[in-house]
Amino acid sequence: MALTDEDKDEILLAGRYGDLEDIREFVSKFGAEPLAEIRDENDNSVLHMVCGNGHLDVLEYLLPLVPPTLLAAQNSAKSTPLHWAALNRHLSVVQKLVEYPDGPGIDLIDIKNTAGHTPLGEAELAEWDEGATWLVKVMNLDAEDAEKGNGDVEDVGDDEIGVPQDIEVEIEDAEGQVARMTIAGTGASKSS
Template sequence: MAPTDDDKDDVLLAGRYGDLDDIREFVSKFGSEPLAEIRDENDNCILHMVCGNGHLDILEYLLPLVPSSLLAAQNSAKSTPLHWAALNKHLSVVQRLVEYPDGPGIDLIDIKNAAGHTPIGEAELAEWDEGATWLVKMMNLDAEDAEKEKGDAENVEDDEIGVPQDIEVEIEDAEGEVARMTISDSGASKSS
């Protein structure tokens, strides 16, 4: 027996409001397979509802039941469940999504939504420093990126890293006379 549209709506609402018993009842009646296909009018899946509302207990229940690809499911705004968890400041949910051994892992952090934001960007927009910091620590910096950053650091010009440079200043007085001055590490010298 397949779930009706009302059954589908009910299980999404159960995910949103944290009703684990209703979700268990749905699974016992219809199996876990329909959970991966159910979407609301904005293309949100059960994990969007659960993660956006911080229901870690339901997330733990669902993770072994749904395909790992559902962790990266994007809604009509291209946001993933991780975007929603970050936007709503649910650290334990964010951590579980990223650290789930059978899921996409840290690759989730790099997914951009339609606004061009990663989950880190959503955390920053929500002024959630704790979550943004944790996500940055987990980011996927591969060897190529690390080499590029190292090379960029080696190629920084001296004036960019605080080595004193000479500064030339021109000052015009009330009579229109211009005085030029060079300020250097050894002191100022005046020339006219």
């Protein structure tokens, strides 16, 4: 059965409003393959709609049905579903996207949109400390250090092995605003 424009609009709306029953019906009727290709006029996918509106149950249903590349799909503003989830402060959705075993993982955190913002940058702009803290904790901060140190181990002094150390993070947005964050073993504090 061929998809009509109305069918495409309906699946995007079902994603936006979290209508799992309509999404299951769509998959039953057309299969899962079209889910990866359907976009709105701004190139948003069904995952953009689901993640931007925080529908974790729908996301959990869709993840095994769509190709992992859809997690990193960018709309016309180059924002991914993770950008939308971070902007709208949906922690469980952010975590599910980053931790999905078959997906791109922490690499999603490094994707920049046309404004030059990563999902972490969007969380900071939304003043969403909980999400920004979680993203910083899971992102790969060691890649930069490894390049600088050529594999050398840095002397950590008399600190006990296994004791969490504070991490100082500075994030600069496209407008040159700098946010500083200290991440401790159990939380974070932010200063501007």
